[in-house]
């Protein structure tokens with residue numbers, strides 16, 4: 001069996017003495033790496049300051065080698081904060097109004113990808129299979145190909161892929177698309193993302209669909225597909241069941257006696273629709289005064305990408321908004337919104353999800369949204385809560401028994417909260433069971449296996465020649 005080489009911006013290096021893994025993606029990829037042996041390469045998350053040529057540091061854990069590199073201050077600024085998070089992230093989340101195009105950041109992005117390719121190439125063997133994760137590393141295959149690397153290379157995009165009119169607003173869209181065409185398999189979260197990709201290229205006359213998901217563009221043939229990512233469903237359900245004994249979960253449980261709990265869990269990001277959600281919750285309380293004093297809304301929102309101005313501004317905006325709503329609606333013995341910016345470990349989150357009668361997941365746009373899936377997995381089968389889910393999250397393509405909402409419709413979301421809190425047990429059970437059955441089959445191991453099966457069977461670079469003539 002050929003080795004697997006995973007490349008991603010962040011690398012979940014296991015920490016000594018820490019039993020709980022970082023998340024479903026890490027669990028699945030580490031399992032695949034353990035089976036085949038291989039390397040997980042990426043950014044260490046640290047800066048080397050001014051030092052221009054940081055070297056790879058390796059950490060060996062059984063059959064897995066973690067290969068990490070620092071980046072210079074300039075690289076972090078231009079590649080990560082700059083192009084990845086101020087151009088690709090907003091554009092791919094349909095927010096061209098927030099995209100900041102700068103030549104310096106664009107060239108920094110391509111430079112860092114070249115640097116990753118230079119560091120990776122000497123570690124490769126001819127039959128290794130390479131799997132690149134996410135928008136930070138789109139040009140990596142192109143750089144590897146320039147160096148003569150012929151291995152099978154797959155790419156999975158964790159975020160949405162917008163339609164042509166949005167995608168093409170990005171000045172370097174042609175280099176980004178050409179970069180994708182250098183892979184052998186390009187995977188998206190949903191059929192909608194895939195259709196947007198194919199539609200954009202066909203409309204612009206730079207791509208052509210072939211049979212079986214194959215696609216022709218930039219003088220290459222590659223496979224495309226939708227591979228919805230998921231969670232380690234059974235394990236997560238077990239965490240939630242066990243979490244009743246956790247001290248923090250017990251404290252939370254005793255603080256909501258006689259109250260219904262509504263929960264929201266999101267990285268602090270404009271794509272997650274948190275201000276719009278707070279508005280909807282406020283509207284719900286104002287329209288349903290009987291719930292005043294009887295419902296608590298816990299919003300867990302760890303800070304993220306604080307160096308990017310839009311994120312920094314949002315931190316202030318949200319704190320003010322939660323404070324204002326609490327000031328206006330709160331009473332001596334009731335706080336309507338419990339707002340936390342500290343992050344919570346997943347096994348504890350599992351317990352908090354289980355306490356909540358309603359899971360509020362209302363992004364304006366989201367690649368998948370694993371919180372939605374975790375909320376379902378964490379429920380008590382005898383008394384499950386209700387998931388309110390934005391139709392613009394990738395998860396909505398699968399979790400069709402959730403209460404699907406449009407996050408731009410404040411009143412619609414407010415009504416959904418009222419409906420969820422009063423939903424009869426039988427309906428809750430029926431909706432939950434359908435979603436849980438789906439997630440037990442379509443878990444993160446299945447996601448990983450499906451992608452790997454396709455990647456190991458696509459024709460290798462050079463074997464397409466006949467098809468191209």
Ligand SMILES: O=P(O)(O)OC[C@H]1O[C@H](O[C@H]2O[C@H](CO)[C@@H](O)[C@H](O)[C@H]2O)[C@H](O)[C@@H](O)[C@@H]1O
Nearest residue numbers: 010025134158159229304305366367368369370
């Ligand atoms: O690494 P950060 O800049 O701190 O950001 C954290 C991650 O955010 C994004 O997550 C996405 O992937 C999820 C799993 O596929 C998906 O459910 C979610 O909808 C996406 O937003 C990003 O894509 C990751 O690369 C980041 O590490």
Ligand SMILES: O=c1ccn([C@@H]2O[C@H](COP(=O)(O)OP(=O)(O)O)[C@@H](O)[C@H]2O)c(=O)[nH]1
Nearest residue numbers: 023267300302342343344345346369370371
């Ligand atoms: O305090 C927190 C908040 C979130 N998460 C985890 O972060 C992930 C968020 O993934 P999602 O796909 O919902 O969104 P992303 O942040 O990747 O855009 C989920 O596994 C959450 O359990 C966590 O461990 N602690």
